[in-house]
Amino acid sequence: MSMESLTANVDPAVLLDDLIVRTETHKHADAVVIRPDDVAEVMTRLKRDAGYDHLSCLIAQEYQDRFESVYYLKRYDDPTDEFGVVVPTSRDNPVSESAASVYPTANWHEREAYDLVGIEYEGHPDLRRILLPDAWQGHPLSLEYDQDRPQIVEFSEHANPLAEHGREDETMFINIGPHHPATHGVLHLKVVLDGEQVADLDTDLGYLHRCEEQCCQSGTYRHQIMPYPDRWDYASAGILNEWAYARAAEHIADLEVPEYAQVLRTMSAELCRMCAHFLALGTFCLDVYGDFTAVFMYAMRDRERIQKILEELTGQRMMFNYFRLGGVVWDIPDPREDFFELTRDFLDVLPAAIEEYHDLITTNEIFQVRTVDVGVLEPETAKAYGCTGPVARGSGIDCDLRRDDPYGYYPHLDWDVVTEDGCDNYSRLLVRMREVEQSARIVEQCINLLEEWPEDERELQSNVPRTLRPDRDAETYRAVEAAKGELGIYLRSDGTDSPARFKIRSPCFHNLSALHKLAEGEYVADMIASLGSLDIILGEVDR
Amino acid sequence: MSSDLPIIPEPPGDRDVVTYTQDARTVGQDDRFDSPLRRALGTTPFILTKFDQFMNWVRGSSMFMLQFGIACCSIEMMHTYAVKHDLDRFGAGVPRASPRQADVIIIPGTVVSKFAPRMKRVYDQMPEPKFVVNMGSCAISGGPFQEGYNVVKGAEEVIPVDIHVPGCPPRPEALVYGVAKLQDRVRNGESSPVVVKPYELEQFGDLERDELVEHLADQIDPDDLVMRYNWADSP
Structure with a gap:
């Protein structure tokens, strides 16, 4: 009998009996309220004895009378088994114990909570700002923050972090980014090299922190929030992000989605996934081969084909704004046959294109030498850092929310979850390439369904109130399988028509937090390849 | 032979x-x-022109772009460089990874407080004459994120800009049009008007000693370069 099945039956309420202050019911899961100095003990018990091996999300927020950190735990083998831990602290002394000793992924979570809300975590290994500049004054998502106050941002050279080890003669410090062609955006890596090998790596984020959570908190549920998700993971994966928001908002407001709209959602989302994976493929080869090479151009060619289909459907190439709460905005454009033909034409040429990619990339000996057994991410490390999506599946972790926590039309379709157990850069690329094939299968089935759907049953949206006001103090966290992994949204309602707290659980943020595990000890050129294989989009990392 | x-x-x-x-x-x-x-040259192997005019024509006909991605717009910018749209057809599609080799910088995305000083430095590293294309609403005004606590309200707050290409994001065709317009201007010897830039890199010691500067005085070295944001005065 495996460890998982032994721990699955443990009731967390019994396990934590002596530490529970009171219990709460969140809309998606049960939660317990604990004292701020019991965090590590509670987390240890939940991880060791109840099998919650995935710290999915940490939400920090300020109420009129208190600060609160909410930890949502899950299990990799059953993500529907969710549990919340609520840690309130007083307003005058917002100090709470850190969970980073139990879940390494809490490290970045708590830094973000400190940065944006101002809660301090005792025992945290490195509590400093993560998104905003070091000299920033105030915590912008706290209630008293004055947005108009002036700020000073430093532009300084960074010191060698290994200098105090007396190794400055042997090592070299280099900045990679924030403007660098291999960082896939504005990421800054402070790297210390020992010869050609990476001795130390510190990831510096926040060069694209454009206040997405604040923007969403000031918009109304019904229409004003939906355009923002398109801009998180902007590799044309917008519809997947929209689904994350739609799923959370529909859950908190108890909205139904008609079946026909679910098929449209599923089809458009999988087209987006293909588009995003093609970009990952193209830029990864850019990193490994260098310069604008054939593979990059081929990937762009296939993206153009998909973007053409998506443009026909939604009217935009990248920022689709296609979902509405309770459905989608419009049907397939007339004449429908033309749209089906366009999509089928693409699906027909795809197998040959995939074969071409395999010829150029995966069966290429030089490419294999560069990627096989390089950037190894062990499954245990991936879980500890909260990695999800193709990065986790490339380490042999069989998790996919489309199957494990079903939504949309996925349960009715025939497709497989792709895993590879090489744990290296090569496996992660292979997972993405094979996922493109699975997405094509899903799209094909959806096209067939849409074609045969009776004309009088094509319901696009359910009946949604003009102004949504979810119940006061309702809280929920819902996630979908986006292109990069588990993209979750936490919503808390205060009874008005816009959310009191809107928190984005970004898969890229977590995947990136494991980069130092992939890179340290490897060659600097392989570190670039590892970064490419994590497929980060800075819009989603920084939000 | x-x-x-x-x-x-x-x-x-x-x-x-x-x-x-x-x-x-x-x-x-x-x-x-x-x-x-x-x-024109077919009639005679010689041409007679002003040197400046000739140089402008050369500049406008062969522009090296800086390979500079910030946010969503950079994906459309990559599509503009790649197959189908192929900006190189217009003599402006050689992305250079180093600012020291580039003539044109396209600002494709939102500029936030932490990035603005770095962008300013990248711009400063480009050799003269240099040109700036603002791509998308964020670079023009902050776009959908204008109300954000951390967002600079347009790249023009930091560096002078020649052409604005609106859109969120602009289609590749729009960017091609914007770059072609810039090339026209360069060929005609027109330069962008000098604007007053509110945000400059300054040494911390040179800042006016207000409450904030006093507060940070023990953390920041007076010789360090900093950028000071006056959010209340932003457009």
Whole structure:
């Protein structure tokens, strides 16, 4: 009998009996309220004895009378088994114990909570700002923050972090980014090299922190929030992000989605996934081969084909704004046959294109030498850092929310979850390439369904109130399988028509937090390849 | 050697010499190699022009872009460089990874407080003459994120800008149009108006000693470069 099945039956309420202050019911899961100095003990018990091996999300927020950190735990083998831990602290002394000793992924979570809300975590290994500049004054998502106050941002050279080890003669410090062609955006890596090998790596984020959570908190549920998700993971994966928001908002407001709209959602989302994976493929080869090479151009060619289909459907190439709460905005454009033909034409040429990619990339000996057994991410490390999506599946972790926590039309379709157990850069690329094939299968089935759907049953949206006001103090966290992994949204309602707290659980943020595990000890050129294989989009990392 | 030379037809008796020379230079070539330049030079191997005009024409016809991605717009910018749209057709599609080799910087995305000083430095590293294309709403005004606590309300707060290409994001066709417009301006020797830039890199010690500077005085070295944001005065 495996460890998982032994721990699955443990009731967390019994396990934590002596530490529970009171219990709460969140809309998606049960939660317990604990004292701020019991965090590590509670987390240890939940991880060791109840099998919650995935710290999915940490939400920090300020109420009129208190600060609160909410930890949502899950299990990799059953993500529907969710549990919340609520840690309130007083307003005058917002100090709470850190969970980073139990879940390494809490490290970045708590830094973000400190940065944006101002809660301090005792025992945290490195509590400093993560998104905003070091000299920033105030915590912008706290209630008293004055947005108009002036700020000073430093532009300084960074010191060698290994200098105090007396190794400055042997090592070299280099900045990679924030403007660098291999960082896939504005990421800054402070790297210390020992010869050609990476001795130390510190990831510096926040060069694209454009206040997405604040923007969403000031918009109304019904229409004003939906355009923002398109801009998180902007590799044309917008519809997947929209689904994350739609799923959370529909859950908190108890909205139904008609079946026909679910098929449209599923089809458009999988087209987006293909588009995003093609970009990952193209830029990864850019990193490994260098310069604008054939593979990059081929990937762009296939993206153009998909973007053409998506443009026909939604009217935009990248920022689709296609979902509405309770459905989608419009049907397939007339004449429908033309749209089906366009999509089928693409699906027909795809197998040959995939074969071409395999010829150029995966069966290429030089490419294999560069990627096989390089950037190894062990499954245990991936879980500890909260990695999800193709990065986790490339380490042999069989998790996919489309199957494990079903939504949309996925349960009715025939497709497989792709895993590879090489744990290296090569496996992660292979997972993405094979996922493109699975997405094509899903799209094909959806096209067939849409074609045969009776004309009088094509319901696009359910009946949604003009102004949504979810119940006061309702809280929920819902996630979908986006292109990069588990993209979750936490919503808390205060009874008005816009959310009191809107928190984005970004898969890229977590995947990136494991980069130092992939890179340290490897060659600097392989570190670039590892970064490419994590497929980060800075819009989603920084939000 | 002689076999590679175009076969020059016998001059017909009643045609003048100029036309003959022009024909001789274009004969045997496909039409698509024809161009106004070729026709101009076809009559005579010499041209007479002002040096400045010539340099402007050269600059506008061969622009090196900086490979500079910030946010969503950079994906559309990559599509503009890649197959189908191929910005290189217009003599402006060589992305350079180093600012020291680039003539044009496209600002494709939202500029936030932490990135603005770095962008300013990248711009400063480009050799003169240099040109800036603002791509998308964020670079123009902050776009959908304008109300954000951390967002600079447009790249023009930090560096001077020649062309604004609106859209969220602009289609590749729009960016091609914007770059072509910039090339027109460069060819005609027009430069962008000098704007007053509110945000500059300054040494911390040179800042006016207000409450914030006093507060940070023990954390920041007076020689360090900083950028000071006055959010209340932003447009």
